[in-house]
Amino acid sequence: MRIYVHIPFCESKCIYCAFASTVGDSDLQKKYFDKLLQEIKSYKTSEKVESIYFGGGTPSCVDKKYIVILLNEIKRHFIIDKNAEITLEANPCSLSQEKLEYYKSVGINRISIGVQSLNNKVLNILGRRHNKKQALQSIKSALNAGFKNISVDLLIGLKKSNIKKDCAKLLKLKVKHISAYMLQVEENTPLKSMIENGRDILKSDDECVKDYQNLVMFLQKKKMQRYEISNFAFDGYESQHNIGYWTGDKYVGFGLGAHSFDGYFTRTANSSDFDGYFLGKKHEEILTNSERDEEIIMLGLRCKYGFNLSKLSFDLQKKKIFNDLVEQNVLIKDLDSVKLNPKFYEISNSIIIKLINE
Ligand SMILES: C[S@@+](CC[C@H](N)C(=O)[O-])C[C@H]1O[C@@H](n2cnc3c(N)ncnc32)[C@H](O)[C@@H]1O
Ligand code: SF4
Structure with missing residues (x-):
């Protein structure tokens, strides 16, 4: 089985993002992590855990003590496979060398960094807090801290972005996994309002398809395999956690809005508003x-x-x-x-x- 832990905090909201996350103050964070710990402790199973995923939001932006407390509790409470993949999602702004070394020392063995683009103008439009230099530096720091399994997220769809060129740079830095997502214009996001107000910032559908096809060919030449529509990896670096989702494994999600699946027909979703989550509200769906x-x-x-x-x-x-x-x-x-x-x-x-x- 797989464990997902949702960390719903970010340093700021990007214009395109509809994930359950907020900037949040330290009181809210403390209350949230107390509840999360309680949720983990009250889960009963004797099944072996094959992967753990700290996703968000931005797990790297909260005090690292919270991550280690959660991970230690998971290790105490569950039987963890000795080769389990343990991923932490991160934003280049909140990744120092010291933090990365700490993550590595507590057992996190895969880092997934939200790079999105290596074009500063594109990053600026997207409302990202980092620039190209900081994104590249965060990858170098992860390598220096001893991470071999480094993944980056990129977005396809913004005018001026050149995803193939970005990937060429990232591969030089020994990135082993790339998730290249087509930018979705989500409801109730600043991006949606900008498009409705006529801002001409998106590539056409044809241009996006062309970018994607060029990317696939380029990564194939570099011996990176496309193992899912948006995901590319060198041999042995495919995300075990995501493969579990795609092939129907059981998973349990802890935290705000997190989903669980019993591997058969039952899916459960935690409330995606803080008040509901603190009250333990869940929605169960039998497929x-x-x-x-x-x-x-x-x-x-x-x-x-x-x-x-x-x-x-x-x-x-x-x-x-x-x-x-x-x-x-x-x-x-x-x-x-x-x-x-x-x-x-x-x-x-x-x-x-x-x-x-x-
Ligand atoms: C939860 S974020 C994790 C990383 C971290 N929060 C960051 O942004 O640096 C996961 C990824 O989802 C992707 N994503 C978020 N909103 C999206 C959208 N509207 N369309 C396509 N991909 C999106 C981004 O590539 C992002 O890196
Ligand atoms: S893309 Fe990442 S950093 Fe930006 S708001 Fe969404 S979760 Fe937060």
């Missing part, structure tokens, strides 16, 4: 067979691991569309396993919709 089937197909076809036909509640092989797609080599079937031919990743959404609805 129907068809909802679960759709999820298995969707997650499986977006990554290189595919899905197993036997996991579905019905026989997909009885559908004409499935057999047509296998015939056309769009889907690759090997015994029980089905994968999307990587040539068709860009149009995976329409293939998934066809497969589910026809």
